[in-house]
Amino acid sequence: MNDPNAKxxxxxASLGDCAGGISGEHLVSQSLFPDGSVIVQGFHWCKGKPKPIGLASLTANILCFKHNCDLSELDSSAKRTFDTLVESMALYEVRRKLHLRRYSIKQFLIDGNLLERWFLKTLINFGFEREWIIGEGQHPAGEPSEELVRIAFGRAAFRHKAGLYTASHVGEQVTVNDKFELHYSPKTIGNNLLAGMFTFSEYRFFLNLLPQEFKEFNGANLMHQTVKHWYQVPDDKGRQVKSHRLGIIWH
Ligand SMILES: [Zn+2]
Structure with missing residues (x-):
């Protein structure tokens, strides 16, 4: 009874195949964000101002060894995704100063299924054993629904309009921010945590846990799944010409 990990x-656990005991899972992998923090806003323990959460101090015991291991592919995929976003921004920064009339069009692709599961895993990590019911329904607060757990592990898919969205403002200009931090804001209705906005530099992703469509969040237009974003840069006469494209692929 004195085992500190007993509780x-x-x-x-609802998957029924836990193994290897509880492991120390970083809520978000440290390797993704070298400065070691994620900015979170909207939890009772960080009301008001956005608060950086040091990753090293957030080694929480929230997954067993097997399930921690099963999700490690999501971290490596998320790392590739964030690297791709940085490369896309860097190319924009270079080309917008060149003022050429034509470019070889480069395409940057992101794996939507794995990114969607990584955001879900991250949302569950931050919400686990806290004040809200994670997802729809009336199951105990601080726990994800069984369906969300299956989705996080790739054993089920989001229904209808649930899942990953990208966010943009009308007429938005790309402004490059060199602070590569991930910001996370949960969205709740009543006692249920039903969505989260994840912001990485100027890229914003929204994860909707409800089957209904979300069209707008905090003034941003949301688009479900499919995204093909063209980057344009000014030529020698100030006309916008196509430079490169960012797309999310689904399989
Ligand atoms: Zn487990």
Whole structure:
């Protein structure tokens, strides 16, 4: 009874195949964000101002060894995605100063399924054993629904208009911010945590846990899944010409 881990449980326990004991899972992998923090806003423990959460101090015991291991592919995929976003921004920064009339069009692609699951995993990590019911329904607060757990592990898919969205403002200009931090804001209705906005530099992603469509969040237009974003840069006469394209692929 003196085992300090006796009460610790894995958030994927509903899958029924936990193994290897509870492991120290970083809420968000440290390797993704070298400065070691994620900015979170909207939890009772950080009301008001956005608060950086140091990753090293957030080694929480929230997944068993097997399930931690099963999700490690999501971290490596997320790392590739954020690297791709940085490369796309860097190319924009270079080309917007060149003032050429034509470019070889480069295409940057992101794996939507794995990114969607990584945001879900991250949303569950931050919400686990906290004040809200994670997802729809009336199951205990601080726990994800069984369906969300299956989705996070790739054993089920989001229904209808649930899942990953990208956000943009009408007429938005790309402004490059060299602070590569991830900001996370949860969205709740009543006692249920139903969505989250993830902002990385000027890229904004929204994860909707409800089957209904979300069209807008905090003044931003939301687009479900499919995204093909063209980057344009000014030529020698100030006309916008196509430079490169960012797309999300689904399989
Ligand atoms: Zn487990």
């Amino acid at each position: 610790k449980k894995c958030w994927a």
